[in-house]
Amino acid sequence: MPLIDLRSDTITRPTQAMRQAMFEAPVGDDVYGEDPTIRQLEERAAALLGQQAALFCASGSLANLLGVWLLVPRGGELLCDSQAHVVRAEAGAHAALHGVQTRTWTSRRGLADPTDVIPLLAEPTPHLVSVAAVELENSHNFGGGTIQPVEAVAAIAAACRQRGMGLHLDGARLANAAVACHRPLADWGREATTVTLCLSKGLGAPVGTILASSPDRIARARQQRKRLGGGWRQAGVLAAAGLHALDHHIDRLAHDHANARLIRQTVQERAPQAVTDPCQTNIVILRTAPGQAERVARLARQQGVLVSQLDSATLRVVTHLDVTAGQCAEAADILADLLAAEPVPAADQADQADQTDALVAAPAVDRRATDQV
Numbered sequence: 001m002p003l004i005d006l007r008s009d010t011i012t013r014p015t016q017a018m019r020q021a022m023f024e025a026p027v028g029d030d031v032y033g034e035d036p037t038i039r040q041l042e043e044r045a046a047a048l049l050g051q052q053a054a055l056f057c058a059s060g061s062l063a064n065l066l067g068v069w070l071l072v073p074r075g076g077e078l079l080c081d082s083q084a085h086v087v088r089a090e091a092g093a094h095a096a097l098h099g100v101q102t103r104t105w106t107s108r109r110g111l112a113d114p115t116d117v118i119p120l121l122a123e124p125t126p127h128l129v130s131v132a133a134v135e136l137e138n139s140h141n142f143g144g145g146t147i148q149p150v151e152a153v154a155a156i157a158a159a160c161r162q163r164g165m166g167l168h169l170d171g172a173r174l175a176n177a178a179v180a181c182h183r184p185l186a187d188w189g190r191e192a193t194t195v196t197l198c199l200s201k202g203l204g205a206p207v208g209t210i211l212a213s214s215p216d217r218i219a220r221a222r223q224q225r226k227r228l229g230g231g232w233r234q235a236g237v238l239a240a241a242g243l244h245a246l247d248h249h250i251d252r253l254a255h256d257h258a259n260a261r262l263i264r265q266t267v268q269e270r271a272p273q274a275v276t277d278p279c280q281t282n283i284v285i286l287r288t289a290p291g292q293a294e295r296v297a298r299l300a301r302q303q304g305v306l307v308s309q310l311d312s313a314t315l316r317v318v319t320h321l322d323v324t325a326g327q328c329a330e331a332a333d334i335l336a337d338l339l340a341a342e343p344v345p346a347a348d349q350a351d352q353a354d355q356t357d358a359l360v361a362a363p364a365v366d367r368r369a370t371d372q373v
């Protein structure tokens with residue numbers, strides 16, 4: 001029984017066409033700045049993100065580490081959401097490696113409200129640690145793939161600029177937000193001081209993330225990447241996958257979004273108590289009875305569906321180009337049955353009306369990979 005793997009879009013694997021592009025890629029030594037394919041990717045990605053320069057990095061965590069390092073001196077403070085990837089899921093790297101202190105605000109589904117964030121931008125005093133930068137994440141992973149409105153990002157960015165503070169935008173899934181809103185990535189990217197874009201998630205490249213910013217910041221980041229052991233040689237074969245992803249895998253994200261809505265809708269019809277969160281991109285949040293998430297995930301796995309668990313009563317389902325609409329429908333039925341069998345918790349019924357789906361339903365693309373994990 002092939003598994004339908006909806007744990008994360010990080011599991012996507014290169015298509016045949018992408019492998020061909022990788023095979024044919026001209027390469028050189030990137031430490032000498034001689035890899036033409038990396039050059040091309042960095043120039044292309046910088047423009048896409050509304051920035052002047054970019055650096056190809058081995059992972060989203062490394063790109064975040066460098067982006068925050070550029071903005072926050074040792075002992076300085078980064079303000080971010082309590083559910084942000086930089087504080088929840090990067091092994092404490094920012095503090096451990098760069099002496100960054102973080103202070104967090106609590107948001108609703110990861111969405112940054114300027115009226116909550118801007119008052120936190122305290123001016124430095126002799127004894128208060130000085131805020132050096134704010135970090136936003138778009139779309140927001142643990143918030144359920146939610147989209148930061150451009151206006152909110154612009155307002156927070158302006159407040160930071162006025163105070164000489166930086167804004168780091170973790171754009172691991174920025175392409176999802178852009179496709180969902182029918183807007184260019186640069187509408188968010190140009191507001192940031194430093195911004196990332198993962199190529200290895202929904203975009204389907206095997207490895208890599210872009211960090212974009214000004215030429216002098218990127219030059220500094222390139223040196224720090226070397227210090228951290230992240231300088232690479234003929235990585236053009238990987239950059240070629242990134243270029244292929246930018247050429248062929250951005251618009252099709254709308255299919256992943258349609259598949260995510262399909263799953264949410266199917267579960268909502270049969271287990272409405274499990275669906276209290278909107279679905280704006282390729283992530284669906286499902287609520288179980290208290291303490292039951294692990295059991296439901298285990299039962300789903302026994303039926304060939306893999307989902308991830310965010311906490312003891314929350315499951316996360318992520319669609320991507322390695323699962324078809326047919327597989328998503330199959331998985332939705334299995335999850336709906338399991339959740340319908342759950343005792344009904346005191347769900348926040350009002351939330352069920354908070355449907356912010358503004359996407360245009362698109363026909364699903366058949367792209368099932370047979371040999372899943």
Ligand SMILES: Cc1ncc(COP(=O)(O)O)c(C=O)c1O
Nearest residue numbers: 059060061062085137141170172
């Ligand atoms: C929002 C966000 N930022 C950064 C990362 C880190 O990316 P990587 O796994 O490539 O280090 C992830 C990983 O899932 C993520 O979801």
